[in-house]
Amino acid sequence: MSNLIPVGVSNRHMHLTREVMDKLFGSGSELRVYRDLLQRGEFASEQSVEMIGPKGKFASVRILGPLRARMQVEISRTDAYHLGINPPVGKFAALPEGEVITLKGPAGSVTLTENIMISRRHIHINPEQAAEIGVKDQDTVFVAPAEQGDGDSAESRIMIMGNVLIRVKDTFLAQLHIDTDEANAAGLKSGDSVFVVQSSLGLYTEMPSKRLITENDVRQAIARKQRIRIKSETIVTPAARDLGKDKNVFAKG
Ligand SMILES: [Zn+2]
Numbered sequence: 001m002s003n004l005i006p007v008g009v010s011n012r013h014m015h016l017t018r019e020v021m022d023k024l025f026g027s028g029s030e031l032r033v034y035r036d037l038l039q040r041g042e043f044a045s046e047q048s049v050e051m052i053g054p055k056g057k058f059a060s061v062r063i064l065g066p067l068r069a070r071m072q073v074e075i076s077r078t079d080a081y082h083l084g085i086n087p088p089v090g091k092f093a094a095l096p097e098g099e100v101i102t103l104k105g106p107a108g109s110v111t112l113t114e115n116i117m118i119s120r121r122h123i124h125i126n127p128e129q130a131a132e133i134g135v136k137d138q139d140t141v142f143v144a145p146a147e148q149g150d151g152d153s154a155e156s157r158i159m160i161m162g163n164v165l166i167r168v169k170d171t172f173l174a175q176l177h178i179d180t181d182e183a184n185a186a187g188l189k190s191g192d193s194v195f196v197v198q199s200s201l202g203l204y205t206e207m208p209s210k211r212l213i214t215e216n217d218v219r220q221a222i223a224r225k226q227r228i229r230i231k232s233e234t235i236v237t238p239a240a241r242d243l244g245k246d247k248n249v250f251a252k253g
Pocket residue numbers: 122124177
């Protein structure tokens with residue numbers, strides 16, 4: 001398989017408990033599926049609510065299903081500025097003293113002083129894929145966009161993202177989850193791909209699989225201390241082959 005990981009960009013959203021669902025949409029109300037998400041069983045619902053903060057509000061914030069045991073509102077840093085709150089990154093903690101968010105649905109409102117966070121970027125992956133790219137659950141890694149374009153172009157704003165949490169589960173399909181701030185900063189959109197450049201332990205991984213390996217690819221691999229996997233269908237230019245063999249960057253199979 002390829003060691004490329006597709007990107008999924010998350011807009012502001014929330015997960016509700018049965019209790020909060022009842023308050024916002026009425027007793028016994030159910031989420032209706034608008035669109036299935038890549039991860040099995042997860043879906044974007046048709047329902048949304050108004051989110052009101054001390055300084056600003058959003059008219060329509062989507063609810064993701066299914067219902068959960070714990071309430072969780074996920075927003076970007078830019079959203080937090082707009083609302084006028086300072087939520088924690090990637091963990092459940094109370095908002096700073098005095099900060100409150102109100103959610104308003106068709107049947108009623110709820111106020112929250114906790115369970116609001118800026119998501120921590122993470123990669124969903126199953127055990128087999130994790131083993132192939134050399135990562136394990138709870139590792140943190142660096143990732144880079146697979147399509148780097150012309151590095152000399154003024155339009156290229158390539159960035160490497162660090163502290164990306166690895167989450168391994170049998171049912172997961174490989175996907176990097178980032179929010180809209182991260183996606184915009186890195187020039188990534190849903191469906192783009194990234195690859196793991198380096199683990200937090202300093203172990204470098206392989207370059208993404210490519211059909212044609214040129215001398216430039218080999219030089220990049222050497223600079224990043226990466227290896228290039230050569231498969232039966234891979235074409236390697238003579239100059240790349242000489243340099244790669246000399247520097248021992250090729251992995252077979
Ligand atoms: Zn996720």
